[in-house]
Amino acid sequence: xxxxxSSESSALVFRDATDADVDALVVLVESAYRGDxxxxxxxxxxxxxDGQRTDPEGxxxxxxxxxxxxxxxxxxxxxxxxxxxxxRGDYAYFGMFAVRPSLQGAGLGKVIIAxxxxxxxxxxxxxxxxxxxxxxxEDLIAWYERRGYRRTGRTSxxxxxxxxxxxxxxxxxxxxxxxxxxx
Numbered sequence: 383x384x385x386x387x388s389s390e391s392s393a394l395v396f397r398d399a400t401d402a403d404v405d406a407l408v409v410l411v412e413s414a415y416r417g418d419x420x421x422x423x424x425x426x427x428x429x430x431x432d433g434q435r436t437d438p439e440g441x442x443x444x445x446x447x448x449x450x451x452x453x454x455x456x457x458x459x460x461x462x463x464x465x466x467x468x469x470r471g472d473y474a475y476f477g478m479f480a481v482r483p484s485l486q487g488a489g490l491g492k493v494i495i496a497x498x499x500x501x502x503x504x505x506x507x508x509x510x511x512x513x514x515x516x517x518x519x520e521d522l523i524a525w526y527e528r529r530g531y532r533r534t535g536r537t538s539x540x541x542x543x544x545x546x547x548x549x550x551x552x553x554x555x556x557x558x559x560x561x562x563x564x565x
Contacts, residue, residue, distance in 0.1 A: 394490075396497055399452035399464065404441050406461050407452065411436045414480035416548070423483030430518060430555065431548035436478065440546065444468075444478065452478065453501065455494055463490060465498050473510040473561075474502035495529055503564045511564055514538065514557035523560065531560040 399407060413419045415435040420426035427435070444452045444466050455463035462485055466478035476498060481491050502508050515523050517537060527533070540555035541547045 393457050394462075394493065395456045396494075396501075397454055397456070399441075399445050399454040401442065401445065403452075403454055403461065404438050404445070407441050407454065407464055408436055408438055410461060410464060410482060411441075411478060411480040413483055414486075420483055423481070423486035425481070425483075425486060425522065427516070427519070427548070430516065430551055432551060433545050433549035435548060437546065441478075451501075451505075453494075453498055463494050465494060467498055467502050469502075469506045469508070470512070472508060473512050474506060474508045474564075476502075476511050476513040491525075492529065499562070499564055509563060509565050511562045513560050515560055516540070517556050517558040518552070518554065523558070526560050529562070531562040534559045534561055 412435055414423060414425050415427045416431065416433070417428060420428050441452065444450045447468070449470070450466060450468040453465050453467055454461055463481040464478060465476060465480070468475040468477070476495070479491075479495070481494065499511055502511060511531075513526070513531070515526065517523075523533065536559040537556045538559070540550065540557065542550060542553075542555075
């Protein structure tokens with residue numbers, strides 16, 4: 383499903399990812415969060431995690447899941463951002479959000495998250511969006527709070543020892559649940 387973007391982002395095209403997008407999406411997600419390349423943007427996790435953020439199998443799993451969508455954002459025919467939307471009953475889960483580091487800080491993320499919320503509400507009729515964020519990412523949590531998400535104080539453990547999620551550089555990592563009403 384393709385949808386044109388709003389007037390603020392008229393050059394953007396939103397569509398569901400396909401199998402052919404897997405390699406480009408892995409590169410995008412890795413570039414936004416891991417290694418020195420991620421330092422070009424502000425979403426880097428390079429100071430708290432080494433290793434990978436995702437892999438082709440993880441991306442393909444999201445694409446193939448009947449309850450998930452991997453919303454892919456293109457500008458000029460190039461993939462510049464993505465996010466996962468997963469239908470979980472009364473709410474949708476928002477994850478795997480990545481914007482090309484060189485484009486971060488210019489308002490693109492705001493446009494993408496608003497479109498993701500709109501699509502989740504219209505496609506599934508959900509009343510809330512949930513996400514988890516590494517709790518030490520105060521700057522990122524503050525960005526989501528400015529978009530209407532609230533901290534719940536509910537946390538879940540970081541999967542230490544499972545290198546599919548990265549290699550922690552600290553021993554105090556956990557995920558915090560953020561929630562936003564979509565009504």
